[in-house]
Amino acid sequence: MLNGIYTLTRGMIATERGKDILTNNLANSSTVGFKADQAVYQSFPEILMSRLDEKGEQVIGSKGTGSKLVDSYTDFRPGSLQQTDNPLDVALEGSGFFVVQAPWGLAYTRDGHFTQDTFGRIVNHEGYPVLGQGGFIETDGRRVAIGEDGVVLIDGEEINVLQIVDFADPQQLEKVGDSLYRAAEGIEEIDADAIVRQGFVETSNVNIILGMTQLITASRLYEINQKAIQSQDDTLSKAVNEVGRVGG
Secondary structure, three states: OHHHHHHHHHHHHHHHHHHHHHHHHHHOOOOOOOOOEEEEEEEOOOEEEEEEEOOEEEEEEEEOOOEEEEEEEEOOOOOOEEEOOOOOEEEEEEOOEEEEEEOOEEEEEOOOEOEEOOOOEEEOOOOOEEEEOOEEOEOOOOOOEEOOOOEEEEOOEEEEEEOEEEEOOHHHEEEEEOOEEEEOOOOOEEOOOEEEEEOEEEOOOOOHHHHHHHHHHHHHHHHHHHHHHHHHHHHHHHHHHOOOOOOO
16 A cells, blocks of 8 residues: 555656646747757556465566656757848758857857847847857947858858857757757767758747647646545555454
8 A cells, every 4th residue: 555655656756847847848938949848757667466375475466666757858859930030030940059159168059039239249148149150240230141051241241150060969968048058078069951041030849739738637647646645545544543443
C-alpha cells in the first residue's frame, strides 16, 4: 500500500514538472523566435513480485513503480514568418542563428526583432549588439537594406554582413532566456543554410491548441493521482486503526 502511494507521488512530481514546461511554452507563444521545449519521461524499473509459502517461492508478476521526468529538449523546428515591413526586422528562412554580443560572451538567437541604439549600432531588444562578419554593425542611424545573403547596405554601399551560424547538434545549446542561447564548450559549428528576409520576424513555434490540450490532460492526470493517493491513505488509515480491533 505504501508502494502505491510512493508510485503515485512520483507520477505527480513528474506531471507537475511537465506542466511547468507546457506553461512556459504557452506563456511564450507570442515571443518572437521562441522555440518550444518538450518533456522526456521515463519509467522507474519494474519490481518482480513473488510470494513464499510451503511450496516455495512463486512468481506473481511485476508492477511498475512510477515515472519521472528525466530530461527536456528544445524543438528547433521553424516558426512561421510574419511580415512587419520594419527594415530592422529580419528573419531566417532555414537553419541557423544570429549572433549577438551578450555581457557573458557570444549568444545566439532566432529573434531578429532588432533596433538601433544611441551609438547607431544594430542591437537586439535587450540592447546587445548584433554581430556581423566585420564586428558590430554600425549604421550611424541611417536606414539600411539587408539582402537575402545577409549583406547590410547603406545607400547601396556594403558596410557589413550579418554573422549567421549553425550547429551540428543544436540540442547542445543552453537556453539563457529572452530567446537567447549559449553554446556549450566544444560544440561543432557548421555552415548555416538560411535565407535572410528583411521586414519579417519569425514567430514562436508553439502549437497553442496542442499545448492547451496537453496542459489540460496533465492537470487531470495530476488530479487523478491526487485522488488515488487520498484513497490509498484512507485505506491505510482503516487498516491501521480498525482492522483487528477487538469489539467490546
